[in-house]
Amino acid sequence: MASHARNRMTETGIPRVAMVQGKIPEHELNAVYDPMVNLILRGSKTMTVGDQTLHYNPASYFVMSVDLPAIGTVRPSASGEPYLAVALTLQPAVISALMADLPECADKTRTKTEAGFSVASVTADLMDAWVRMLRLMERPADIPALAPVYEREILYRVLQGPQGSMLRDIAIPDSAIARITLAIQRIRRDFAEPLTVEALAQLAAMSVSAFHRHFKSVTALSPLQYQKQVRxxxxxxxxxxxxxxxxxxxxxxxxxxxxxxxxxxxxxxxxxxxxxxxxxxxxxxxxxx
CATH class of the missing domain: 1.10.10 (Arc Repressor Mutant, subunit A)
Structure with a gap:
């Protein structure tokens, strides 16, 4: 399966699933990343968002629940094998549909806004779901029927883990992350235009102080720092x-x-x-x- 991947995000033929392998140019690792679940199969990666730096390897996985400008660095495995990773782009509608079938997920709420990115340990069940998903690359005729099932299982495993609250927030329209996402989308679309925190707070239906606090909690950046990074x-x-x-x-x-x-x-x-x-x-x- 690794033979399909190149040193940039490579489509696999499976909806929302991409792979990358090898030494990735540094300037391509410095980018605005889409919401995703990212699993490393070989090597390791460092991601820096704002003033926070996270390290992960095949024993862990990374979840990003909002679009974030980040600086990445990848390394080969200790034995010298090239870096290899797979990512599932998150789609709120898919998560929402899954949560509708799992009412207990919707009952778990957070009392405060937390970062929109984190690392957790890979479980055997999560890895098993990923392996079955990636094997579909060898059986493309099975993708329409089975990829949605395996995607739901991957998301289910993440929902049951320590980062499940981030996925739940993506799917809840009035959550703090969902409202911050509206402001993020505005910044990404109009990054070259003068933007005020007041206008972004109004878009997110928050007071200026609450918006600034929530935005920095989620992204590790102030709204204007975020705009500068995108620029x-x-x-x-x-x-x-x-x-x-x-x-x-x-x-x-x-x-x-x-x-x-x-x-x-x-x-x-x-x-x-x-x-x-x-x-x-x-x-x-x-x-x-």
Whole structure:
């Protein structure tokens, strides 16, 4: 099954399931990640969101319940085998339908807003469900009938684990995470536009203080820090893949001052934008992945 995966997220033919293998370019690991359950099969990964860093390997799995800008680093296994991981993108409608069949899940509520990302230990039951899901890659004719069943089982196992509350919040329309997600979607769509915390709080139907508190609890970032991360990640894509100049990229992502853009870019990625993009393109030219 690993032969299907490349060093970027590769579709498997199974809805919402993708795989990745090998040495992934650093700038592709620095991205806005969609809500997902991520399981490592070989190697290890480090994810940094805001000021929080999480480490996980084949003994653990990662759940992200909201779109988050993060910095990732992957490593091969101790024996030198390439990094290999699989991800299931989370869809609220699927989780909601599962919860409707499991009323006890809806009764478990949290008394406070927690981070929208975490790591937990893999159980034998969860791994077994994943193995049966991935075996469908060898039997594509079975995917329409069995993939939805295995997806529900994977989600069920996560719901029963320590991160189940995050999945429940995704499926409850009026939960804090669901309302914060509305603001996140607005930031991602209009990241280049001036946005105020007041307008985002109104969209989330929260007071400004409550919105700021919940947003930072969920994402480990303030709303404006989140917007800045999205802008810088988009600018990096424009510089590397779009052939934009530093000034053009700065203006396109919403900066009024190229100088400020360069300063914040260097703080985020370790190099000024021009040098950073040149280094990335040089690695591609040399075939370094």
């Amino acid at each position: 810088l990640l988009k600018a990096r894509t424009l510089l590397v893949g779009g052939g934009k100049s530093v000034t053009s990229a700065a203006f396109e992502v919403g900066y009024e001052s190229p100088t400020q853009f360069s300063r914040e870019y260097a703080r985020a990625f370790g190099l000024p934008p021009g040098r950073d993009s040149e280094q990335i393109l040089a690695k591609y030219a040399e075939g370094v992945r």
